Amino acid sequence: MQEHHNGQGITPRRVITTDESQKLSQPKVCSACKAAMYCSQVCATQAWKVPKMANSQTHKDLCVDNKRHMLRVPEFEAVLAQFPWGRVEKDGSFNADIARGRYKVLGGKGFGFWSHRxxxxxxxxxxxxxxxxxxxxxxxxxxxxxxxxxxYVDGTPLLETKHLTDRAGWKLEPELIPFHTFSSLWEPPRLASKVTITDWDSWYSWRRLPKESPAALIMDFPMSVYWLLVHTLQVADPKAGSPDGPRVQLKVHYVGAETELNFLPLFAELALLLPYTDITVVFFGKAVQTIVSTAKESHPKSLAAQASPTTPIFSYTAPEESGAGRIQLFLHGTSDSWTPADADATLSAYGVPSALVAPNAGLGSYPSWFPVILYAHQMQLPFGVTEYTEQSCETQQLIFPRILESEVSMPGSIMRGIPGAPDAATTRRAASKNWEYPIEMNPFQRPGQRPVPTKLPNVPSGFAMRVVGK
Incomplete structure (x- = not known):
């Protein structure tokens, strides 16, 4: 580096030499873990000792775990490789926008279920x-x-008076659409209790879809919820109901909804996947509150304006031959998230949920999650999430016990000012329980590595994690 001095003897900037410029143009990958990428050897050396932000870990702290996480790369590559639209870029990432563009379903408003921010x-x-x-x-x-x-505001389709039909929403050729409304041309799928649906391959086969269909690029949301309910939390089972017995009741609180609000009718898939089951899903989040508030103020006849604890904004019943599963979707628009502060009112309005779910939650990144995490432990409320990376899940495994310990040692440190918060005895019982937080690859992840500066598996809903089980 050469120092540049002004006339007052001050050094406001440094000029990079030609040799240094060449070095900076050659990205570096950590030779040990093969995961971390840097713009130069200078940055790599610094990252080994200096964390990116206060209280975070250095690369020296993460390198060994990164090496273990990299062993999963072939599994994630295989998920994408099964699709003909699964092009991999030079850096190993997948550009979902390019794939969507091939089908002319890339854009903001006016692209049906594909509309996005x-x-x-x-x-x-x-x-x-x-x-x-x-x-x-x-x-x-x-x-x-x-x-x-x-x-573009997530949930804009809910400002209309009707939901989009399958054809209008998907904007694809009919043979590429996973229909929910059936006819003599498009038969309903087999009874889900008679098949095994454990990954994209089995789902595409069950739905009679060719792999050319890009459906997995947005169906990862309802399918990840299915996986959390059936496998991660085991609160639902395709074989639990029968045509002669009482219908199974399943209530789900879906926390942190954003993009999902653009294609809520796709959650009808849960009614096909869970025969003879009555499913209630309530969506919570900042985006939910925003769209409901907007609707009530300026679109009084819209779908979102009708939202209330007694009025679903979407209902669907599967065909008899598919098990006649039923689903109702509700929007909780009176607050910006699911919080213990209004838990009593929420549970009274919608009923005690069978589970909380939160795709791509980022539980360790947002302090607003801490009271929810604590409350779920205190009340032993089944809670499952998906995350982008395994590293994020493992960090959370360390954080959850600390949240419990903090509330025991300093009562009210997290729940301070929250009406109806569980008492100290309940918190101590929760803290003394031997909790386990299993992590696994989610087979219904959105295929393809995100374009981020790391080679670690990093995909939407890539990992499923049980925060609280039965």
Whole structure:
């Protein structure tokens, strides 16, 4: 580096030499774990000793675990490789926008179920990012500015008076659509209790879809919920109901919904997957509150404007030959998330849930999750999530006991000011329980590595994790 001095003897910047410029243009990959990527050897050396942000781990801390996580790469590559649209870029990532563009279903408003906010932000700038923006944090301000360029509001289809039909929503050739409305041309799938549906291959076969269909690029949301309920939490079972017995009752609270609001009719898939079951799903989140508030103010006849604890905004019943499963979807628009503060009112309005689910939750990244995590442990409420990375899940395995211990040692440290919070004895019992937090690869992940500066498996809903079990 050469120092550049101004006339006052100050050094405001440094000029990079030609040799250093060449070095910076050659990205480096950690030779030990083969996962971490750096713009230069200088950055790699710094990352080994210096964390990216306060209280986070250095690469030295993570390298050994990264090496273990990298063993899963072939499994994740195989998920994408089964699809003819699964092109892998030079850096190993998958560009879902290119795949969607091939089918002319890329864009904001007006693209049916494929309508989306777009942009590089995985989530709305809420929680930690929003807090940082309010307090003047650089990352939060950047997130807010980026979001302005992608101003499509998640849930915009709910400002209409009717849900989109299969054909209008999918905007694909009929043979590529997983229909929910059937006819002589498009027969309903076999009874789900008679087949085994454990991954995309078996689902595509059951739905009689060719792998050319890009359905997996948005069906990962309802299918991940199915996996969490049936496998991770074991609160549902395709074989539990029968045509002659009482119908199975299943209540799900879906926390942190955003993109899902653009294609709620796709959750009808759960009624096909769970025969003879009555399913209630209540969606919570900042985006839910925003769209309901907007609807009631300016679209009084819209679907979202009708949202209430007694009025579902979507209902569906599967054909008799598929088991006549029924599902009703509700929007909780009176608060911006599922919180212990209004748990009593929520449980009274919608009933005690069979489970909480939260796809791509980021439980360890947003402090607003901590009271929910604690409450689920205290009340032993089944709670399952998906996350982008295994590393994130393992970090949470360390965080959850600390949350419980903190509330025991300093009562009210997390639940302070929350009406109806469980008492100290309940918290001590929860903290003394030997909790396990199993992590596994989610077979219904959205296929393809995200374009992020790491070679670790990092995909939407890539990993399923049980936070609280039965």
């Amino acid at each position: 777009g942009g590089p932000l995985a989530h709305l700038p809420s929680g930690t990012m929003a807090e940082a923006a309010v307090s003047g944090g650089t990352h939060g301000r950047i997130a807010q500015q980026i979001a302005k360029f992608f101003d």
